[in-house]
Amino acid sequence: MINRLLLVWIVSLFTQTVRANNVNNVPKELQSFIKNIDVSTVHGAKPKISFKTVSKNLVYVSVIWQLKGVVAQDSVAIKIRPAFVPGFHWAPHLTPKENSIIAQHVFRAPAMLVSNANKVLVVVPDLDLLKKTNAVPWYMDMNAPKNYLELGMSKSRVEEHVLYVRDKGAVFPAGEAKLGFYLMVSDKSEDIQNPWRRPLQLMWSKWGAPLYQTGEPLHRADLEPYVKQTYNWAFNSWKPAVWQEFELNGKQVGAPVFIVNVTQSPNYKAPVDEREFRSVWNQAWFNSLRSAQGLYRYAKRTHNDTLQNLALKTKELALSFPQHRGLFKSVIATEMEEVIISGKKYRRSKGWDTKYFGNSNRNPFTWDAKQSPYHIADMSYTAYWMMVWYEELEKDERLIKYARDYADALVALQDNKGFFPAWLSLDTYQPMGYLDQSPETSLSVTFLLKMFKHTGKKEYLASAGKALDAVVKQIVPVGQWEDFETYWSCSRVGSQDWVGKKIPRNNMFKQNNFCIYWTAEALLEMYKTTGNRSYLQKGRRTLDELLMYQATWQPPYMAIRTLGGFGVMNADGEWNDSRQCLFAGLIIDYGKLLKSAEYVQRGLSALRASFTMMYTPLNLQTMKQWQAKWPFFGPQDYGFMMENYGHGGETNDSGLGIGEFTIYDWGNGAAAEAYNRLLDKYGPGIFIDK
Template sequence: MKYPKWLQNWVDFNEVPCTVCITEEERAGQQIVLVEAKWEQPSQEVQHIQIDMVVNDPRINCVWKPHLSPEKNMVIGDYVFRSPAIIFEKLDKRFALIPDIDFLDTQRGTPHIMDFVQSDRMLTYGLGHYEKTKHVYHTRIDQPIKVEEDQLLFRFYLIEWEEEEEGKRNVQPVVDFIWEKFGEKRMRQKDGEFDRLQELEVFVKHTYDWAFKRWEKIVWQEFTINQTKVGGCVFIVRATQSPGLGQEENWRERKSLWNQAWFSSLRSAYGYRIWGEKWHNQEMIQKAEKAKNFALAAPQTDGLFPSVYWADENGSFVHGVWGHSDRKPESHDHYGHLLDMSWTCLWMLKWYSDIEKDPKLLIYTKRYVERLLTLQNPDGSFPAWVHEETGSISPYLIDSPETSMHVWLLTNLYRISREDKYLRAAKKGMTFVVEQVLPEGRWEDFELYWSCARQWDGKRYGEKDPRSGIYNQCSFSIYWTAEALKELYKVTNEQRYLQVGENVLAELSLYQAIWNPKYLDIPMLGGFGVMTSDDEWNDARQSLFALTYLDYYELTGKRAYQLRGIWAMRASFYLMYCPENPHVMKQYEQTFPHFGEQDYGFEMENAHHGENDQFQPGEFTIFDWGNGSASASLAEILR
């Protein structure tokens, strides 16, 4: 087999069990080959078929994989092929293996796998069966593959790009290729229909009719704190709590209201306040006011404050207690998460700027930020957890990209107050992220290790994955960083922030589905994954990301950002139980036969999450991380 000389600088092909054809293409700044594998032997059954390539230069480093495979026999399965690529860098060049999405879309008969293992420097692509394991990785299994004579087995691209700046982590060229080759034609609709986000308002109506009417006695919680009426939507409800079944008090977790980085009551209320004004619905406006009061009711201790209000053992909020999110390391019961506090205060500032200049919001935020400034590390980073009584700092995530959330808040406070100390601290924090996080993609945050996909021997905080040489990473911290850089650009007009922001946004784009895999059986286009050690599709965070892409579109005019943002917003309602989603609706009813019109608006937070290969509606929904969150994003877009 002959292949181009430039390709020999990256990989050497091992002996392959099939016929390989290479087609070369050259574009400005790119060297491209399309690799096709064909079975030219008699028809038979085999266990797997793959092409192995040795990455032949020790100076070549892997910088991105869509999924990690920390143990032997683990692989990257096509259940995580959203915008799939394995990316390498060497000095001033970039190189990537990119599966042919068009082939997968039309001719996938057997699961596809790929991987890169650092120890033997082996890059692999091929066919083979696998199963989910250990929440959530993909492990090879022995299962026969029937291949026919002259069958085209699979196709993938190998591409080289030259960069202007040596040693600069930048996946933008890879993302651009995936977009131009596969994504744009799928996201660009006929006759300008892609701009009609107003049509999504029907899902918003389902959301609020569900939460504030049909399920109101279960979802909406209202009580008094310090003689002030407060309220919010309860943290989590189950499908079996559908009114009239007699299971209304069968809670999955302790009843609570949250203002946390995921489950933000105040952000949701921002949304139904805007919709309430648009629809002239005073009841929604009043509910939003009570949710604002709830956020302000969280008691501050030297500026810091709790993020959760827990009902008592009888399920009553009247005698509830304040506390902190349980998404944290062990033995951290009395540690407050600065990320949660900054996220809540960010929405206080947005409420202040966009809805009403309530001075209580600004006073509360400034009190918190003054304490936050005292916690900034000399290198500009901020710690994650602080003990509420002693002020001691947790050793976990002591200098992480969660810093970007604080930069975002500080920048917005500077925009309102014009106090230079906030901007100085924000710039210092961003310098840390740009210099200490970006170069190695160290996107480690609380969700990565203290959520459902937790630490284990093959996944440890602060340690690189031993089989690939890269850090575990989560899309949430990439999002905060893209937002912080965008906001810094807007207040300083310094082009460097926008340039780096686009590079970060490119890395976030690798988590977006740029196609609808038929083997996943529900709409996926535009939806987002979560991390490189879990396997969700259509995760609720996409409604947040939609705003980020549309903001970058406003700043740059780049059509790709607009389309990505629009489809991320659309994907935010894919999983809602309602007549507008007939296929998903049918699947809900197979799982929950009691579902009917009163349940329109119920929406799970993601799809294909966990060890079940096929789509099955989850048993719970979270208003502040699902339908309520999505409705808030659409309110921002359309206001």
């Protein structure tokens, strides 16, 4: 009997769950949405759970454990179990295995949501509380088959690129251990159709807007000094490494190189080691033609003929890519070689006399740019920017002819459902079986609408409409945001067995936000073209899904300024990724059209975040991180800018999370282009805080 009582006492002491599932514990307004809330104990200490109604359908939950001493316990968890069976799930990061978690590293706009045809439930961690309590990191998790949403505290470690799993070793100090979160519920059709709008409003009004009003993330409205520093870096202090010029078809052409790294700094004393093959890209990411337009705008504004001539040489390079049946390649590159210096191997270019045309090697088939297939997204994007150049910068008829020849080839490639395939064989010009029906199609929609507006050719409008309707019907409702970057860039987790499939534990696809952006943009352009407000409604829903990747606060564990910056996907670790400079203009466009101050502020924050990673005295906090990682950097390196921060899923205040390279067309040059384009479009008043 004594042993049995002792066993019961021990079990009760270390039981890890306290259930709050009765009328007294779960407010009445939540009971049709939440079945119960399970809460861990901490070394036997039961939590105090309280609920506070903030507004209709919004409740704040506080969970507090009183600890008499220091406690070593690997984790503590709160499991929220919906009272309905969701058909749709969303979380900011994938947790495909039972030990997977969403580490606080990716808490940009942290929320989890589930919905069905009648209800939606959203969980938003209390970021004010997270800023104050850092003894044990926070995490989230979402388990679709077992139907729970989890918020807790645990250490984590990175597996693959980039997923997180639980780690051991958490220690809770004596005193209060506290978690807090908001529960947002609704049965309104507009909230079910767009489940992101209300949490976005909450997070921006509570955390984003107050920071924005203080001047975050740059504490300066004038971005001109960053642009000036960008062009000085690329075309003066780093020009020997960055600017590539050569003869092609009897003409002098040129462009900034695809990528440079720290070994190419004027201050680096050891031999240069080129990170990737020397090349120039006109691709959906890295597009020299787009960046050249920013340089052209700046040169015209500042009356700088030298810079204008460089921009024109980049336009000539784009027009020099040969077309075959209207199709064209996206990369021009040199042969590379390996050299031995003092017993060490270094990668070097053989020079532009060895040049060849190829395609992006970010694809499912090969790393060899020579063998890489045609990529429709790359061609549509480059042709789109040819049209922008013609319409906004100079009436070069060659741009129109080039783009129209491609547009006619593109329309002929559309399948019966309306999709454009992602890749085409170099030999047969036929689709290659990967992403044949994907949201990459949306990028081509925007290009075709641009062609329709210029030519009036109804075939382009009909093709664009059919394509966009296919994306809206097949992709948008289930969140199948798969594009070339989702699986075939640095985050290749799932590339063997996840393509086209949901991850069962999360009921989600691996998602990349580039194609969310393309779709939101295509929907806005279709609305402008047709006046059909259903496109605007769907566009706003898509934009809001995109904004769930935007940072709405300043985490204390981030050593750089984060407000407005974007992550990339639900299986990677970046903050402040360069894509935000492209997103900025679209967000502002929606804001102006919908008269939304929130969107305009978000767009301006995204643009300003595009310069936060620059090595410059303008960014003293970031500059310290660069100097911690690369102490040889000096004034000649002002303007050097990594494309993002925390790429590997970890950061600290001693340089961890700082990279080693700059991609001009996906970094400082891209950010400068976005600023110059918005300045021309809206005037300097757009940058004045109101």
